[in-house]
Amino acid sequence: MASLMLTDCSSSTTRLIPTNRTNGAFLPRRCIGQLRLSTTASSRAGCTLSISSSSSPSPAKVIDGKAEAKKITDQITIDVSRMKESIGVVPGLAVILVGDRKDSETYVTNKKLACKSVGIKSLEVLLPEDSSEEEVLKYVAAFNDDHSVHGILVQLPLPSHMNEQKILNAVSIEKDVDGFHPLNIGRLAMKGGEPLFVPCTPKGFIELLHRYNIEIEGKRVVVIGRSNIVGMPAALLLLKENATVSVIHSKTKNPEEITREADIIISAAGQPTMVRGSWIKPGAVVIDVGTTQVEDLSARSGYRLVGDVCYEEACKVASVITPVPGGVGPMTIAMLLSNTLTSAKRIHNFE
Ligand SMILES: Nc1nc2c(c(=O)[nH]1)N[C@@H](CN(C=O)c1ccc(C(=O)N[C@@H](CCC(=O)O)C(=O)O)cc1)CN2
Numbered sequence: 443m444a445s446l447m448l449t450d451c452s453s454s455t456t457r458l459i460p461t462n463r464t465n466g467a468f469l470p471r472r473c474i475g476q477l478r479l480s481t482t483a484s485s486r487a488g489c490t491l492s493i494s495s496s497s498s499p500s501p502a503k504v505i506d507g508k509a510e511a512k513k514i515t516d517q518i519t520i521d522v523s524r525m526k527e528s529i530g531v532v533p534g535l536a537v538i539l540v541g542d543r544k545d546s547e548t549y550v551t552n553k554k555l556a557c558k559s560v561g562i563k564s565l566e567v568l569l570p571e572d573s574s575e576e577e578v579l580k581y582v583a584a585f586n587d588d589h590s591v592h593g594i595l596v597q598l599p600l601p602s603h604m605n606e607q608k609i610l611n612a613v614s615i616e617k618d619v620d621g622f623h624p625l626n627i628g629r630l631a632m633k634g635g636e637p638l639f640v641p642c643t644p645k646g647f648i649e650l651l652h653r654y655n656i657e658i659e660g661k662r663v664v665v666i667g668r669s670n671i672v673g674m675p676a677a678l679l680l681l682k683e684n685a686t687v688s689v690i691h692s693k694t695k696n697p698e699e700i701t702r703e704a705d706i707i708i709s710a711a712g713q714p715t716m717v718r719g720s721w722i723k724p725g726a727v728v729i730d731v732g733t734t735q736v737e738d739l740s741a742r743s744g745y746r747l748v749g750d751v752c753y754e755e756a757c758k759v760a761s762v763i764t765p766v767p768g769g770v771g772p773m774t775i776a777m778l779l780s781n782t783l784t785s786a787k788r789i790h791n792f793e
């Protein structure tokens with residue numbers, strides 16, 4: 443059984459108060475909100491966003507995704523080294539990034555650094571925003587044929603002039619470490635279906651639930667958001683875990699009421715602080731997958747990452763919660779490395 447590191451939620455001493463929150467709408471993942479600093483505890487402007495924490499304890503336990511991801515990557519480092527020593531094969535991951543979105547650039551850089559830290563070889567193709575679909579397909583085909591590459595991923599979202607489905611379709615199903623190929627998603631959707639790879643973020647939070655001994659089978663789970671990257675595969679994976687799953691999306695009526703019935707809430711809407719304390723059944727488990735960059739002039743980078751969940755309110759109601767950052771995000775990268783290693787082992791028939 444995995445050892446647990448549980449810490450209590452704390453109230454904040456300094457707060458950021460959003461001034462232009464959009465209520466009820468599902469914002470794009472890259473939504474940039476405007477925040478102003480305030481030192482008051484008043485929540486008249488809505489949910490406050492913690493930027494530092496102090497003492498006052500509340501019931502929710504905080505899942506430490508960073509620590510769990512570290513345990514997983516430590517094991518991957520050992521396995522990669524054993525594979526290299528035994529059969530002389532180094533797992534390889536190829537990443538294709540099109541355009542100059544700052545968030546995507548950060549994720550790709552983090553993936554490259556993560557590969558380096560565990561001994562996986564990484565290859566990177568950076569293409570300008572106005573590249574053609576054919577150019578991207580040419581690189582996908584080259585990586586499909588490259589024997590040193592065991593995993594291929596195309597960073598999403600792609601520029602709007604590209605047909606995302608056509609490009610994801612072109613990735614060899616054996617190297618589809620993101621698990622976004624329609625065959626892998628189709629197998630995930632079928633009862634008894636066995637995908638070669640499961641998308642990294644849903645796989646990551648399921649792993650966290652398992653590691654924290656949180657039962658999924660028979661539980662009422664509400665997934666907020668139906669994106670191809672998280673919401674949809676998350677719902678399919680939770681069904682495979684025998685949960686009773688509801689999916690909430692931008693056209694859902696009374697999302698708050700439905701969410702309040704959940705034993706486990708998975709929020710992947712990309713709307714900062716949308717899930718308020720009043721949406722949560724006392725004792726529910728809250729998994730926050732949202733990571734929206736919100737302008738914060740007090741941060742060195744000029745922005746701050748904010749989850750979908752009003753953390754401070756949720757901590758007072760939930761039994762367990764994931765923070766942002768440091769919750770599901772690090773597990774996404776750990777699962778990508780794990781999928782790449784699995785692929786290399788499968789291709790080279792190495793146990
Ligand atoms: N081809 C893909 N595109 C995208 C995916 C994906 O899985 N495959 N997911 C997201 C972005 N993403 C990976 O690509 C990703 C997002 C966030 C994190 C993460 O570790 N977040 C940290 C904070 C990191 C920071 O400080 O900036 C956290 O939450 O603690 C990892 C990966 C969309 N596109």
Ligand SMILES: [Mg+2]
Pocket residue numbers: 507730733765766767768769770771772
């Ligand atoms: Mg996180």
